[in-house]
Amino acid sequence: MNKKKWPIKDIILNLCIWMAAIFTIGVLLWILVYILMHGLGKISFDFLIGTPREIKNAIWPMIVTTIYLVIITIIISTPIGICAAIYLVEYAKPGKIVNLIRFATESLAGIPSILYGLFGMIFFAIFDIGFSILSGGFTLSIMVLPNIIRTTEEALRAVPNGYREASLGLGVSKLRTILYVVLPSALPGILTAVILNIGRIVGESAAVYYTVGMVPEVPGSFLDSGRTLAVHMYLLASEMVDFDTAYATATVLIIIIIVINFIANMIGNLLDKK
């Protein structure tokens, strides 16, 4: 009566949950501390904004290429993904076409990135834009599309049906209902999807390797080849015997991710407050 008496089952389950959480956070800290400890010391201004031609191992071209690739991929994939999710959740009537689309997205989600790489390599060569940021952007867009669709779908579905009913019941058009009631409620979820995908684009190497290429130069246009940080990182680990630069590059990658996540979280928090 006075003291909490926990059933043994509850204790075990509780323990499992705590251990899992500690594991997750522990691994994250381990990776962060390990990489940052080895890499932070090797980062200098020159390292960041120099070109390899002027300063050995500098990574400015990789940073620029990465940013270009992220921008172009997000620009292509996010609107398509959100529109597709809206179609699936709000418009589509259950039937063959929806099943087909759903099957397609699920299949796309499962396709390994290396297959995207191979596909991008042979497909975009047809249009004569092989090894360019553009072909990488297209390839990655297809790759992240199912993720965006799925997460947006989840977010849309989480919006209570009562809201839709109420709005439609007022004689408000479907489109407006979606734009003014459904989407705002789903926005944090959608934003998370986009964040996760920026991370995925920044971190993707296999698909980028075969489509964007690996030229360590600042790309002059979206039709040029370039080398993203992740590809650079892979090349450092496998081709060049330079662990210091690898640690430093990994550190830069992680810092970029931290910054992206931080910004996105700020936006998310702002939206939450509204």
Add this chain to the structure above:
Amino acid sequence: STKEVTKKSNGEESESTTKEIMGKDLEGTITLIGSTSVTPIAQVIGDSFMKEYPNVKIEVQGVGSSAGIKATNDGLADIGMSSRDLKEEEKELGIKENIIAYDGIAVVVHPNNKINNLTQEQIGKIFKGEITNWNEVGGKDEKIDVISREEGSGTRSAFEELMGLESEKGSLVRQDATFADGNGAIVSNVAQKENAIGYISLSYLNDTVKALTIDGVEPTIENIKSGDYAVSRPFLMLTKGKVSDIAQAYLDYVLSEKGQKIVEENGVISID
């Protein structure tokens, strides 16, 4: 005319005039595609080349020898790069080969490993899996951890050829070896594992690993040149059909004295 004015105002006029006089006003981009082993050299020479021809951009894609050969054949690459000799079927495509350098292959172990020398035969047996313990070659009683490159690697074909690891039934390298993707990966593997043995391109050698002498001969550029250290292979640059002015200029540059000096500086052996 506007351009000239800008040039003048930039004060670059004199420079460009000199270049015109020298006939070096080449302009454009060329793409080199091919072997990852050749890529670093091509890149370094490219950088130096671009300093002399500021209006030229050289893109080097290290996607593999075979991809390079194919890209040359398809006309996607102005110049292809390969770290192995062309196979019969590839030779039939009408691709022109230029040997631009030679590379040595070093057998490496962990620096803590007591062993400094192995015979060619011992190395062969280790990679075949006939010798599996370091004590069989005079070391500690530990299992040998064999690290190799993947099938198709230029480094590996050269290594197999010289160590007697080839047969009609294909490569004899033990299947349960660790297969590392690139020279760097071999170095990091060997650097981390006391019982490991691997082989790398000479230019990748650093002090995290120890290079063995083979039959008592050290893997140095001199020994390779003299033929004492026989584990080496050619680096190729490939062209097909009509070669563009820039590509030709670049090839000439690579083979020039200046280019070959850069080759040497990067631990690769120049052609003599």
Add this chain to the structure above:
Amino acid sequence: MKSKEKNNEMVAVRQEFFYMTLKKIRHDWRKKKKIGENLIEKLFFICAFIAVLSIILITMFIFYRGLPAIAEIGFKDFILKKEWRPSAKQYGIFSMIIGSIYSTIGAIIVGVPIGVLTAIFLSEMVPKPIVKILKPCVELLAGIPSVVYGFFGLTVFVPLIHEYLGGSGNSLLATSLILGIMILPTIINISMSSINAVPKEYKEGSLALGVTHIQTIFRVILPAARSGILAAVVLGIGRAIGETMAVVLVSGNSPIVPGALIDKLRTMTGHIALEMKYAMGLQEDALFATGVVLFIFIMIINLILNILTHKAGDMDE
């Protein structure tokens, strides 16, 4: 009197006319708006259909490049032979298939329970301020590039396993661990959002019956969120089986069937990435053919999980 009547009539007629015009204008406007809405619906549909087009294109291209090799090598030999020696014209990818299966199962064993439990922890067990700190950590975990994971695995897990468990260190264990960690954020995020989407009334209803919080979680909340959690697992499997670069760095890439956790292995993805650079002729085609197998493989997994999720979804209705 009369004129006034007439006047009234006129006014009425005029009003009527005015009203009709107004109505017509409004009608046209509505119609236009409706056409606009229809157009936008079409646009939404086209966006959704891009997924279908993409999958068709990808399938076509991969199969176009891969099928000839399967025909040449022979389907059975290609799938069931353990021997991969291009130099001896031996093209069997059985070991790689097993490698992919083992490492994915390993990743699921590591990642799914930990991920789901962490999701529970974050959405049910800790106060909001702490979630505000921890959630970004999970997102960060998701953002860390796979190469960095691979690099971390190579420089931390591999030596540790080599030292304490023996073997080369490059192993099924290292691969499973790394992949398991890599799929954690996917599992956590999606599980969390589906747990959070469970109406709070369910929780209230259960707690009000004097059921403990933990039991409420496992009896009401998780079942209500299961379709989302299953979806998370699908994505997790997708990511694990598709991961390439991290696997290449830690698995050891030996084309053999691993017999123990500390044995090396080669996955299909690693296989393609490792050899594509140097492959030529039939070897290259065989790698594309490996892509075909990988592809079919994923379709089968999708199908199975599809059935599973739909079953779970049906019960919600």
Add this chain to the structure above:
Amino acid sequence: MDHTKIKIKDLNLYYGDFHALKNINMEIKEKKISALIGPSGCGKSTFLKTLNRMNDLVRNIMITGEVRLDDVNIYENIDVIKLRKRVGIVFQKPNPFPMSIYDNIAYGPRAHGVKKKSQLDEIVEKSLKGAAIWEEVKDRLKTNALSLSGGQQQRICIARVLAVEPEVLLMDEPTSALDPASTLKIEELMKDLKRNYTVVIVTHNMQQAGRISDYTSFFLNGEVVETGLTEDIFYRPLDKRTEDYITGRFG
């Protein structure tokens, strides 16, 4: 005879296999209040929703028959959006949007093109007053509607519908969560409204039905047992079952 606003002919509705509405024929008179009564689960809410096609959202549903609004079949060639603007509904479970009270009310007018702040302010105030909740919330129009009490939420939902000024007002137990005072106010409101609007109300409260409605229909197991003037239904029911239900002897 009163003019007929909505005419239902041979209406049948199935949820999958379940026959929820059986062969309904009914007329809803213009500018009158019609009450729908009947035991729980008999199909009142379902019926109400067929009147402005809110059932379109339900999956696996099949509807046959006709519902004619001003003699136009709403299940054929009619703009659903327009229909719903003309036929407003207040749901059984209050479902305010997750936004401020003000935005909840202004939502409909905004969607229908009202942009001017002053005009919106006016509408919001009028509607909230109409729903007898203005005094309670006028100082916190910016707070989230979800943090209101059950009854307050219900009135917000009523106000929200009033703001779009429909011709027909469907109300599914609009006072179930309200105290007598607010209930009375809402009832007053309905009486007011019927001067210009047609009102259909589902209620479990016999007194309420008696007090305010002009016509009453008694539902049982998906059928309409009896429809007529409220007086008649209450004091001179034709069907035994109606009598039993009204007098509380039923079931």
Add this chain to the structure above:
Amino acid sequence: MDHTKIKIKDLNLYYGDFHALKNINMEIKEKKISALIGPSGCGKSTFLKTLNRMNDLVRNIMITGEVRLDDVNIYENIDVIKLRKRVGIVFQKPNPFPMSIYDNIAYGPRAHGVKKKSQLDEIVEKSLKGAAIWEEVKDRLKTNALSLSGGQQQRICIARVLAVEPEVLLMDEPTSALDPASTLKIEELMKDLKRNYTVVIVTHNMQQAGRISDYTSFFLNGEVVETGLTEDIFYRPLDKRTEDYITGRFG
């Protein structure tokens, strides 16, 4: 004098800055029915939830004062789980779990360790009968509870609470969505229950409060204006406001 089951002393509750319950003092008698009445938004639901600490789930809430169940303060050293098992609640909005009707009812007993199928069957039947819904659903116990009508859902929620056999039963407008017949049945049930249980009910229905409750408390703006025997409150109220409210003159 009846024995006091729950004693509330100087209870104050704040939602953030909003003072929702003001200095409440009240006694709830054992094995009696206490009715809480008052206008919408006055704090009845809030008060009810303080009695079994369902408010713990609300963020930004502050509670001071004491609630003593059998003379033990439930806001100090008490196992909340046990408390909630002893003090059951039926919420204002029906909230069945998204599972079958059977599982909804069996949920509580199962969680509390009942495993035997036959025993569960018995409990389910008894509880559904108790909530006057057995006849309607006995043939479809496996269907999902969410597809039931509003009133059916409410009764499912009542049955669900009955299945865990609490000592005190808190009911927040348990018949608001019910027809008179079911309402009567639930009222009968409550009268039955009071032989063994203590019942607290929030209602807007004055007749209902008058019919079934032994004690009544009148809430206004977060305060208790008056508590007493129902007869007294209804026929001899001490406070003018109570009289106004009861007679419908209020507000």
